Amino acid sequence: xxxxxxxxxxxxxxxxxxxxxxxxxxxxxxxxxxxxxxxxxxxxxxxxxxxxxxxxxxxxxxxxxxxxxxxxxxxxxxxxxxxxxxxxxxxxxxxxxxxxxxxxxxxxxxxx
Amino acid sequence: xxxxxxxxxxxxxxxxxxxxxxxxxxxxxxxxxxxxxxxxxxxxxxxxxxxxxxxxxxxxxxxxxxxxxxxxxxxxxxxxxxxxxxxxxxxxxxxxxxxxxxxxxxxxxxxxxxxx
Numbered sequence: 001x002x003x004x005x006x007x008x009x010x011x012x013x014x015x016x017x018x019x020x021x022x023x024x025x026x027x028x029x030x031x032x033x034x035x036x037x038x039x040x041x042x043x044x045x046x047x048x049x050x051x052x053x054x055x056x057x058x059x060x061x062x063x064x065x066x067x068x069x070x071x072x073x074x075x076x077x078x079x080x081x082x083x084x085x086x087x088x089x090x091x092x093x094x095x096x097x098x099x100x101x102x103x104x105x106x107x108x109x110x111x112x
Numbered sequence: 113x114x115x116x117x118x119x120x121x122x123x124x125x126x127x128x129x130x131x132x133x134x135x136x137x138x139x140x141x142x143x144x145x146x147x148x149x150x151x152x153x154x155x156x157x158x159x160x161x162x163x164x165x166x167x168x169x170x171x172x173x174x175x176x177x178x179x180x181x182x183x184x185x186x187x188x189x190x191x192x193x194x195x196x197x198x199x200x201x202x203x204x205x206x207x208x209x210x211x212x213x214x215x216x217x218x219x220x221x222x223x224x225x226x227x228x
Contacts, residue, residue: 006154035219042116042203042219043155088154098143098207099168100217102154 006089006103014111019076021106023089024069030092032065032072037086037105046074046087079110114138116220118204124226125194133189133223137206144187145205145217146179155203161187194227201225 004025013019023032031050035043049056049065049072056063062075076083086107090100117136125131137144143162147155157171161181172178176194181187191198201224205217 042221043205043217044219045216048216090155098145098160098162099157099171100145100155101157104152104154 004103006106008106010107012109012111013079015079015081017079019079019108021074021087023072023103025091026070027093032089032091034063034074035088035090037088081110081112084108084110116204116206116218118220118223120223122224124228127196127227128193130192131194131225133202135187135204135220138218141206141208142184143207144181146189147203149201149203196227199225199227
């Protein structure tokens with residue numbers, strides 16, 4: 001069962017615009033990760049942010065983490081058609097160091 | 113190098129039949145995971161193998177589900193007496209080591225199971 005939420009469920013933007021999606025979770029976490037899933041394919045790891053970090057950048061990706069609000073956001077800047085995919089947040093909590101819990105995902109469509 | 117591979121990519125089966133799904137992890141990865149993804153949802157953890165340790169089967173939804181792994185290689189997920197609610201994409205992932213966070217899981221393309 002889902003232990004968190006992502007919003008929006010779907011997002012449609014024009015190429016070049018920024019895309020922002022949010023993830024909320026319910027437990028204390030060790031780290032939070034973001035994955036991308038292209039249609040019909042497996043997940044690709046994008047970025048990981050530790051519980052003691054507040055912001056992290058990787059290329060056109062920016063992730064924030066607010067542990068007091070139990071939320072994270074993923075920003076994709078200057079979007080491209082190739083960014084069209086579903087994006088999932090996932091986290092490890094408590095003493096567990098392998099069992100990822102996933103959000104329901106945000107489907108992003110980038111229009112050329 | 114080769115990534116995680118899964119077979120078959122698609123499987124259609126009749127309700128009540130047994131199915132076997134296969135996962136070949138990345139060579140050298142000691143940890144292997146199975147997840148289930150229902151349409152429009154995130155992934156649900158099913159089972160975790162780490163080396164020769166006893167697997168964590170806490171995510172298996174019923175006793176119709178079982179999984180085996182030979183050493184640190186191939187794994188098979190078996191679903192007996194399939195039901196329509198078993199229809200989903202079954203994803204396998206592997207990682208070099210689960211301990212010493214952070215780590216990254218590498219996912220296969222999944223097997224899409226449809227139970228009619």
